[in-house]
Amino acid sequence: MATFQTRFLGCKVSFADAQAIRERLLADGHEEVSEDGEIHVVNTCCVTHEAVSKSRQAASRAARSARTVYVTGCASNLERAFAGTAPNVVVSGRTGDEAAAFVAGHVGAIGCVNAEHRLERVRAFVKIQDGCSFSCAFCVIPLVRGGTRSRTAGAVLAEIRRRVAQGHREIVLTGVNLGCFRDRAAGVTFARLVREAGSIPGVERLRLSSIEVNHVDDALVSALLETPTVSPHLHVPLQSGDDAVLRAMGRRYTAAQFERRLAPLAGLNLTTDVIVGFPAEDDAAFERTLALVERLGMTKAHVFPYSPRPGTRTADADAVSAHAKRERGARLRALSGELSRRRWETRVGTTDRVLVDRPGRGYADDYTPWLVEGEVGAFVAARAVGVADEGVVAVAA
Ligand code: SF4
Incomplete structure (x- = not known):
């Protein structure tokens, strides 16, 4: 058995990949610790130059105390991004889907352990696809993560059921380019997946991590508005509101189309x-x-x-x-x-359900931050009484 620590840099997909590695190591019988782990896993990001520098720093820092540091995630696929770091740094250079098996294979299982481990209790990030087949002029992600590929709808829905059984209250569908999800064999589109995921008994709130505006079509709009568990929040990357810049970026919409779709x-x-x-x-x-x-x-x-x-x-x-x-x-x-x-x-005087995710705060159904007391991991009925710099101030309703 080895003791290990994981950390991630970057987006929700990086978080989901790091979580998959954690789960795999736990399932293999290794022990997670908060400090002095023999194994460190750093799931990295390369979306900006700064993100790569931070990833390198994190790996170098970890290498000072760990026996072995595994560098996984997007920046691990950038040629020479970790050249010259310490000799105990192992660079995975694999896609997110393969990283957990790679790290687990290196560390080795202790055998006979395959327990279910519940990770964070509040929300679970469920990855439904990886990669991107768009080709935005500035973006390195398709180069390091490859083209889009989807999990099967059956696998996604089974994972959601498992997360619900583990006690997660909110499910966040996550992917590099979420709307590219397709299960052709089963005939499941992204809109249908949203409806089916949101209808699983025990799913109390379903959110999408991010969606390209090109994928916000009539079918998806209906699925979002007609599925009661879907959060009335949407994260839609704009990148620029200027048509010439959007064209130069290789984005596939104009500012007016962006506005119309939403x-x-x-x-x-x-x-x-x-x-x-x-x-x-x-x-x-x-x-x-x-x-x-x-x-x-x-x-x-x-x-x-x-x-x-x-x-x-x-x-x-x-x-x-x-x-x-x-x-x-x-x-x-x-x-x-x-x-x-x-x-x-506009929320002052209204009530909402707040999922408390840390002491004294959480998120309402529309994913606005509310400051309210309640048990971490529980939904609290709250009434907004004011506004502070960090969010809506609320009391139990
Ligand atoms: S949609 Fe564009 S910005 Fe987003 S991951 Fe794909 S190529 Fe990069």
Whole structure:
């Protein structure tokens, strides 16, 4: 038996992959510890230059105390990203689906143990597909994760049932490009999967981690609006609100199409990702992004300052100054904070179900943060009484 620790950097898919490795090591009889583990697993991210640096730092730090460090995840597939790190660092260089078996094979099982282990109690991230077959000009993900491939609907639904039995209250469907999910053999589209997942007894809340606007079609809109357990929240990456920038990025929509696709979902809590400082983005283009984020009332914009990624079509382009990127990023974050606050204020006096995920706070059904006391892992009926910097202030209803 070995003692181990895992950590992840980056998105929900990285979290889900790290969770799969944890589960596999636990099932093989190894012991998870919070410090001084013999084995460290660092599931890495390469979405920006900064993400790769942080991943390298995490691996180097872990290598000082661990016997062996396994570097898995997106950055492990970037050529030479970990060259020159310590000799006890093993770079997986495999896709997310294969990483758990790779690490487990290296560490070795102690045999005869195959217990079910419940991980975080509150929400479970269930991966339904991996990879991406889009080809956005700036994005390294298709290079490190490969083209899209889906799990079978049967496997996804079985995992959700297992997570429910383990006590998870909320299920988050996760993938690199979620809407690419298809189970052709079983005839299950993504919209149908949402309906079936949301109807599993015991699923109290179902969320999508992120969805490209191209996949927000009539069938999906109906599934989201007609499945009672589906959270009225959607995270839809915008990246830019300017048509010329969107074209240069190789995104497959215009700003107007983005807006039109989301029109039937007005009222949902919408959040997004935006890249600031893409080479084709001038001041006027950035203003159009701000205006669109405001028109759509997007409450949270994850801001990514553009950094060229190796192997992509814009690998050699970085025309916008660091200063302009910082300034645009700050303005977008400020707008996003303001839009959040506006939405939170509309909630004062209303009641909602809050899933408490840490002491004193949790998320309401529309995935807005509410500050309320309750048992961690439980739904609390709450009434909003005010607004603070961190979210809606509430008391038990
Ligand atoms: S949709 Fe575009 S940004 Fe998203 S993972 Fe695929 S290539 Fe990257």
